[in-house]
Amino acid sequence: MPARDGPTTSPARRLRLHVWIAIPVFTALALPLLATLLYAVSTRWGATLLPDGLTLEWLARLWSTPRFIAAFGRSLFVVAGALMLSLVLILPVAFLAHTRYPRLDRWMNVLILAPFAVPPVVSSVGLLQLYAGGPLPLVGTPWILMLTYVSIALPFMYRSLINSLRSFEANELMEAAQLLGASPLTAFFNVILPNMRLGIRIAIFLSFSFLIGEFVFANMLVGTRFETLQIYLFNVRRESGHFTSALVITLFVFILILTWLGNGRGEITAPEAGDT
Structure with a gap:
């Protein structure tokens, strides 16, 4: 007699199980954010369960504060500069480690653990002693913060780029492009980079979301x-809880919109039948 199959779970039942697991997790993650949003648009919220009224006064006051706009611009300048510099430095290293020098990948896997192995306070003290004087007095300037952010972004950048390279046959594409007459540099820019667009976007937005909220090194x-922005948030934390909540929600919405725009654009789609 043929052996009976074991008990299987129907797709509908499996879907219900996933939903019942996802709902509590999503609720636990969303409740603090919803409470912060509600506090940011409330007139007064004391001992009651819900606020006494709603207003956009705190958001309007936030965006009419020149100090906040200046701090926001400084954060964007430092983070954008660090991301551009880290991408220029790490992208060739990840490509060579994946295609030409496998041993380099082993060393990079050890190197990317350094930002997590050394506490930020210890690193800050060392950087202060190193760059406080001498020919490069960088302490107190945005350049030391930008260079420090490059080292912080290293693990996120490298792992995202390596995973992107492993998703397609980079060596075969390079060899095919060179057989067709392209130089290695032309093949890299015209063949490899277009296939890494998603991985590059993930690396940029993952690093951005982490760096924009960094406080220890900046302080x-x-x-x-x-x-x-984080220094400004720390300095105004005692003024009004509504005001700081509005700042936190603004930063979250900005990162959410930026990530959505990055993930929703530039996807590679397969050509339809009949397209030339």
Whole structure:
């Protein structure tokens, strides 16, 4: 007699199980954010379960504050510069480690653990002693913060780029392009990079979401001499809880919109039948 198959779970039942697991997790993650949003648009919220009224006064006051706009611009300048520099430095290393020098990948896997192995406070003290004087007095300038952010973005950048390279046959594409007459540099820019667009976007937005909220290095290396968004949030934390909640929600919405725009554009689609 043929052996009976074991008990199987129907797709509908499996879907219900996933939903019942996802709902509590999503609720636990969304409740603090919803509470912060509600506090940011409330007139007064004391001992009651819900606020007494709703208003956009705190958001309007936030965006009419020149100090906040300046701090926001400084953060964008430092983070954007660090991301561009780290991408220029790490992208060739990831490509060579994947295609030409496999041993380099082993060393990079050890190197990318350094930002997590050394506490930020310890790193900050070392950077302060190194760049406080001498020919490059960078302490208090945005350049030391930008260079420090490059080292922080290294793990996120490298792992995202390596995973992107592993998703397609990079060596075969390079060899095919060179057989057709393209130089290695032309093949890299015209063949490899278009296939890495999704991985590059993931690396950029993952690093951006982490760097824009970094506080320890910014506080110790530049402080109020170059007030970034997190330093500004720390300095105004005692003024009004509604005001700081509006700042947090603004930053979250900005990152959410930026990530949505990055993930929704530039996807590679297969050509339809009949297209030339």
